[in-house]
Amino acid sequence: MNDWHEDRTDPAIERIARALRDAPEMGRDVEQRVLAVRRAGGDVPAARGARRRRGWIGAGALAAGVALVLVTGRTRISPDPVAPAPAAAPIEFTVRAPGSSRVSIVGDFNDWDPRANPLTTRAEGVWATTIPLGPGRYNYAFVVDGVAWVPGDADPRALGEEFGTPTSVVTVPSSI
Amino acid sequence: MTLRWTCALALAAALPLPLAAQDARLTARLDSSTALQVQALVDSARGERLPGEPLVQKALEGSAKGADDVRIVAAVRALYGNLRVARSALGSGATEPELVAGVATLRAGGTPDMLATLRRLRPAQSVAIPLGVLTDLVARGAPLTSAWRSVEGLARSGGSDAQFLAIRDPAGQRGNPAPPVQPLHPAGVPAAGAPQP
Numbered sequence: 001m002n003d004w005h006e007d008r009t010d011p012a013i014e015r016i017a018r019a020l021r022d023a024p025e026m027g028r029d030v031e032q033r034v035l036a037v038r039r040a041g042g043d044v045p046a047a048r049g050a051r052r053r054r055g056w057i058g059a060g061a062l063a064a065g066v067a068l069v070l071v072t073g074r075t076r077i078s079p080d081p082v083a084p085a086p087a088a089a090p091i092e093f094t095v096r097a098p099g100s101s102r103v104s105i106v107g108d109f110n111d112w113d114p115r116a117n118p119l120t121t122r123a124e125g126v127w128a129t130t131i132p133l134g135p136g137r138y139n140y141a142f143v144v145d146g147v148a149w150v151p152g153d154a155d156p157r158a159l160g161e162e163f164g165t166p167t168s169v170v171t172v173p174s175s176i
Numbered sequence: 177m178t179l180r181w182t183c184a185l186a187l188a189a190a191l192p193l194p195l196a197a198q199d200a201r202l203t204a205r206l207d208s209s210t211a212l213q214v215q216a217l218v219d220s221a222r223g224e225r226l227p228g229e230p231l232v233q234k235a236l237e238g239s240a241k242g243a244d245d246v247r248i249v250a251a252v253r254a255l256y257g258n259l260r261v262a263r264s265a266l267g268s269g270a271t272e273p274e275l276v277a278g279v280a281t282l283r284a285g286g287t288p289d290m291l292a293t294l295r296r297l298r299p300a301q302s303v304a305i306p307l308g309v310l311t312d313l314v315a316r317g318a319p320l321t322s323a324w325r326s327v328e329g330l331a332r333s334g335g336s337d338a339q340f341l342a343i344r345d346p347a348g349q350r351g352n353p354a355p356p357v358q359p360l361h362p363a364g365v366p367a368a369g370a371p372q373p
Contacts, residue, residue, distance in 0.1 A: 108233045111201055112240035136273045137280065137308050139237065149241065156315035160283035162251040163241040169280070169315070171308045173337050 088132035089172055095142045095150055098125030107140030109133055114143045135174040139167045199232055206235060210245040214252050226259045227272040230279075258282050265291035266303065277307035284314040290324060297331040305337040306330070309344045316344075 110116035119127035238248035262278030265288035313323035
């Protein structure tokens, strides 16, 4: 597995950036010579032919783009339908983990990222955090000292856990 | 139209495909082959107007838990299948929370008929909370049949989300043990497809 969160560069964007970086530079004198001819009302030698060729190349590129869109039937993969974001409610999560040095919570609300929501100690051995969550049903678990997966006692367990570690489910209604 | 503009237009028309086809979270946390397989499932789901985000989250969950690639793809594929079943039962207008709750109910042993029955009983209201409560009751040890009778009975009487949650958390807050489940309408007629007591 990759070291996630270290490098999130999109490969497609990187390809485009590389192509732009590698584009050949024209000498400054070339630009000035062309402008001088233009100002004089003349035409750059062979410019008409070049314009015609560029026109065909451009038309071809445009046609290729349009064809690609038509063949695939879409210009982008549709993301999930975007509904108006409902108000998030502060949901408190607590876990008893005496003797541990760090506790975090992972779940559907933070991409299961142990670094996203660390808990703090609020009492002897009790760790807690509050996360704003919109209405919905979220699977989650606590990660103690980076290794132990602990379900939340305040919520029911997720049934049919596929990955061999316990997970809880918190339900956030539309109005609390 | 200049060559530059023509090429820019052509590029703009073609670019969104690769840009949108890759979910950076998947490529960052799964190996490339697994990320591609999961992405294909996500794209297929979205092509069917099913939500893709639950599939992404399932893959990220598997990755965080150190599951191997085969297991991650299998879990995502199974979830995709359950989303289709849930949508078929709940109707094409089902929301993502309803579908997610429906999948959880199916995993708890519930049937597509239960989902469809709740949809019929609450045509203009979300069924996410009733389904979630049904699932949670089962997760806390209530027999599915009893839990279903409670939830279905409350749905028939037009219960609100708060009333459904009160079945599960009678003190009105998280963290209370599940109460013994009692049928609210013992004389009621079971819904079509509902399991008989």
